[in-house]
Amino acid sequence: MKMLQKVLNLLIKFPIGKLISYIVFISWLLITVIPLIWMMYSSFKSNEELNMNIYSLPHDLFANYNDEFYVIEPQLSVVPDYDYENDLRPRLIIESNTIDVGRHSLVFFLLKEKLPPEVANLQPDDLVYVNQLPFSMRFEINWKTMLFNYRKSIALGGLVFKFFNSIIYAGVSTFFIVLFGLMIGYALSKMRFKKMSVVIMGIIGAGYLISINSVIIPLFLMLSSFHLTDTHIGIILVYTAFGIPLAVMLSSQYISGLPDSLIESAYMDGATPFQTFFKIIMPICAPVILTISIVSSLGIWNEFLLVLIVGSTEFTKSLPVGVYSFSSLTSTQLGWQIAALVVGTAPAMVIYFSFNKYLTKGVVAGSVKE
Amino acid sequence: MRKALIGFILLVVVGVAFVPAFSASKKVVVDTMAYGDNSNPEGVNWVRIVNAFEKANPDIKIQYEMLYDEAYHQKVTARLASGNVPDLAYMGADARWGTPWKEAKQQFDHKKYIDKNMFDLSLIPSMGPRGEIYEIPLGTSNLTTTLYMNEKLVKELGFSTPKTYADIVKMVPAAKAKGLTVVSIDGADGWAWGSCLMSTIVARMSGDLNFVSKAVAGKKKFTDPDFVASLAMLETMVKDGVIDAKSVTVDYGTNMSNYGNGKALFMVQGQWAAGSINKKVQDTTRLMAWPAFPGEKKGAAGSVAAAIQVGYGLTKKGGSNKDVREAALKFLNYFYSVPETTERLKTGAIVAPILKNFKVPASLPQVIKDKVTVATTAKNSDVIDAYLTGAANDALNSGMQKIVSGKATPAQIAAEVEKLARK
Numbered sequence: 001m002k003m004l005q006k007v008l009n010l011l012i013k014f015p016i017g018k019l020i021s022y023i024v025f026i027s028w029l030l031i032t033v034i035p036l037i038w039m040m041y042s043s044f045k046s047n048e049e050l051n052m053n054i055y056s057l058p059h060d061l062f063a064n065y066n067d068e069f070y071v072i073e074p075q076l077s078v079v080p081d082y083d084y085e086n087d088l089r090p091r092l093i094i095e096s097n098t099i100d101v102g103r104h105s106l107v108f109f110l111l112k113e114k115l116p117p118e119v120a121n122l123q124p125d126d127l128v129y130v131n132q133l134p135f136s137m138r139f140e141i142n143w144k145t146m147l148f149n150y151r152k153s154i155a156l157g158g159l160v161f162k163f164f165n166s167i168i169y170a171g172v173s174t175f176f177i178v179l180f181g182l183m184i185g186y187a188l189s190k191m192r193f194k195k196m197s198v199v200i201m202g203i204i205g206a207g208y209l210i211s212i213n214s215v216i217i218p219l220f221l222m223l224s225s226f227h228l229t230d231t232h233i234g235i236i237l238v239y240t241a242f243g244i245p246l247a248v249m250l251s252s253q254y255i256s257g258l259p260d261s262l263i264e265s266a267y268m269d270g271a272t273p274f275q276t277f278f279k280i281i282m283p284i285c286a287p288v289i290l291t292i293s294i295v296s297s298l299g300i301w302n303e304f305l306l307v308l309i310v311g312s313t314e315f316t317k318s319l320p321v322g323v324y325s326f327s328s329l330t331s332t333q334l335g336w337q338i339a340a341l342v343v344g345t346a347p348a349m350v351i352y353f354s355f356n357k358y359l360t361k362g363v364v365a366g367s368v369k370e
Numbered sequence: 371m372r373k374a375l376i377g378f379i380l381l382v383v384v385g386v387a388f389v390p391a392f393s394a395s396k397k398v399v400v401d402t403m404a405y406g407d408n409s410n411p412e413g414v415n416w417v418r419i420v421n422a423f424e425k426a427n428p429d430i431k432i433q434y435e436m437l438y439d440e441a442y443h444q445k446v447t448a449r450l451a452s453g454n455v456p457d458l459a460y461m462g463a464d465a466r467w468g469t470p471w472k473e474a475k476q477q478f479d480h481k482k483y484i485d486k487n488m489f490d491l492s493l494i495p496s497m498g499p500r501g502e503i504y505e506i507p508l509g510t511s512n513l514t515t516t517l518y519m520n521e522k523l524v525k526e527l528g529f530s531t532p533k534t535y536a537d538i539v540k541m542v543p544a545a546k547a548k549g550l551t552v553v554s555i556d557g558a559d560g561w562a563w564g565s566c567l568m569s570t571i572v573a574r575m576s577g578d579l580n581f582v583s584k585a586v587a588g589k590k591k592f593t594d595p596d597f598v599a600s601l602a603m604l605e606t607m608v609k610d611g612v613i614d615a616k617s618v619t620v621d622y623g624t625n626m627s628n629y630g631n632g633k634a635l636f637m638v639q640g641q642w643a644a645g646s647i648n649k650k651v652q653d654t655t656r657l658m659a660w661p662a663f664p665g666e667k668k669g670a671a672g673s674v675a676a677a678i679q680v681g682y683g684l685t686k687k688g689g690s691n692k693d694v695r696e697a698a699l700k701f702l703n704y705f706y707s708v709p710e711t712t713e714r715l716k717t718g719a720i721v722a723p724i725l726k727n728f729k730v731p732a733s734l735p736q737v738i739k740d741k742v743t744v745a746t747t748a749k750n751s752d753v754i755d756a757y758l759t760g761a762a763n764d765a766l767n768s769g770m771q772k773i774v775s776g777k778a779t780p781a782q783i784a785a786e787v788e789k790l791a792r793k
Contacts, residue, residue: 051623051627075716076709076710077411102649220448224453312435325407325409325436326408326409327409337409
């Protein structure tokens with residue numbers, strides 16, 4: 001009875017609206033955070049584990065101290081991870097009989113001279129256990145098995161190169177989006193051609209409604225005719241063009257809230273429009289620049305379809321395309337794919353969490369009149 | 371600071387735009403569309419072969435775009451439509467793999483250029499009206515309707531290799547009692563019903579190995595009793611418990627996993643799956659043509675559907691440039707070399723090689739040997755999607771899923787396919 005009284009008192013003190021809002025926010029938090037936690041720990045699960053139980057905690061890649069391997073013959077599809085042209089010392093090739101069995105994914109080339117004779121003399125199809133090997137080999141097998149998904153996804157997916165491509169696309173495109181977006185925003189809100197501004201703003205607003213996905217085929221044909229497919233410039237141009245409308249809307253709203261006297265004073269002091277823009281307007285616009293930068297760069301970082309269609313070779317592919325490359329109709333390497341997802345998501349998460357408060361500040365800036 | 375930043379950005383832009391042009395200027399670049407991805411052996415081996423070839427031939431650059439499945443087909447269409455034609459590509463000669471190249475007038479006859487000391491031309495089928503060879507197939511004809519049997523499981527239940535469909539039906543109660551699937555199929559993939567099952571049922575029920583190509587050409591109808599009876603066979607299989615109605619939710623990976631983990635007595639798939647079967651089950655697996663169906667006609671008894679194997683071929687654009695053509699042919703000879711072909715045979719990627727004087731290694735798994743036997747002994751019938759394309763093929767594939775789920779009748783689906791095929 002006392003317990004019930006306590007609950008009732010709590011409900012009275014705690015308004016029902018507040019309770020509902022807490023439930024909604026906590027649910028939203030869980031919906032957002034749980035997949036990230038799942039992704040993080042699943043990146044350390046083997047493909048078999050992921051297929052057996054998608055929610056279980058990682059086990060196989062960590063509990064590898066007594067893993068079973070079998071000896072295999074040298075074969076073309078097993079590419080040595082050492083300088084085999086110069087290092088001709090005999091090696092025992094072993095493949096995991098626990099992780100990704102039969103796919104030549106987890107293979108080790110053990111120097112026979114460092115193996116005990118009973119292991120060094122094993123023949124193809126013979127079994128060998130990790131704990132039969134010398135400590136240095138066990139240690140190498142242990143950590144390489146733990147990081148199996150990351151090693152394979154980075155090596156096979158060429159994620160390092162794709163990572164730099166993503167940085168180039170996000171960095172360069174965002175730079176131009178901010179520069180041109182702010183220039184247009186400044187011109188539309190502070191220069192004296194109001195009727196023309198309305199028309200231009202309308203056109204730019206319409207541009208905001210068009211997504212890359214909806215015009216991907218005409219875009220591809222257009223870039224082809226300019227020989228800009230499979231080039232960084234072609235992709236950056238498209239990202240810049242599609243990022244400018246949002247930048248213009250945010251910046252013009254922000255700049256229109258600035259006092260005209262600032263610009264008039266600069267003009268009276270002899271500043272040219274460009275000097276006014278670079279030396280007066282840009283420094284004041286830091287919050288909105290940060291907002292545009294974060295929104296644009298995160299959007300470009302995660303964008304998939306344009307690079308898939310316009311980029312042909314590995315030279316221009318970005319991280320999201322790398323993630324996609326581990327999944328197909330006939331075979332999906334979930335573990336590798338999730339590891340690639342972590343590699344692709346981590347920088348975006350760091351940027352978002354670092355600049356989150358500035359993002360909110362920039363979005364609401366200009367919407368409140370003081 | 372600002373100037374330095376702008377300078378850096380411009381440097382990056384100029385760099386990414388022009389550095390590749392300079393670095394590639396001394397090499398013959400073969401612009402290639404490759405088939406595969408990083409999760410399957412096709413893609414992983416492609417990258418390995420290209421790296422090894424480029425190391426051995428520093429004057430040639432195989433500049434490739436690698437895609438898989440529908441993404442590949444869509445990109446082929448987009449690139450051909452925009453005039454961005456590759457020099458070398460993964461292609462075929464049938465409706466699915468050959469039509470885009472044919473319509474873009476990019477098929478190139480390799481007959482004059484193919485290395486006759488290396489390839490056995492008698493094993494490469496004619497792909498055009500004058501015996502043209504538009505691509506070099508990875509192997510002999512591709513068997514699409516093979517049946518995989520876990521011999522150990524079947525024997526444990528007290529049965530032997532089935533000779534007729536009725537023999538499989540007899541296994542149903544024993545299999546169900548042990549919680550096993552009788553015939554596993556990746557029914558969520560529409561193409562699996564057409565390519566891997568119906569192609570053989572149609573030939574068997576009609577007694578005509580070329581029923582499908584004749585129906586597409588208008589010499590037969592999809593509403594003919596034989597075709598309707600073939601579709602009705604699916605209903606029978608579900609009713610008999612041979613195929614589970616829920617198999618329409620099973621995808622390729624799950625199908626392979628179910629069979630590989632010993633949860634199914636039989637599996638429906640093409641020959642290409644032989645190399646990907648879980649090693650633990652591979653040793654006890656036998657590969658065969660489907661046993662005799664009830665009511666099947668003599669003309670196509672024991673047949674297996676097969677299509678001309680796809681492979682890499684030069685496009686007209688690549689073939690018309692002497693330097694590119696020679697570089698591409700050099701690469702193709704490397705790609706189809708004896709060691710690489712042997713590797714493909716071992717991994718199950720091909721049925722049998724098309725190389726001259728090729729010796730099949732004795733150490734191959736039984737399932738791979740079975741494949742060579744079926745390829746050399748069984749009669750070959752049409753593969754449906756090698757002839758039937760577009761909306762009609764889509765309607766057939768989804769229609770078979772509906773029949774299995776009990777949402778449509780064979781006659782309804784046959785009528786719909788016939789209507790769409792004549793459009």
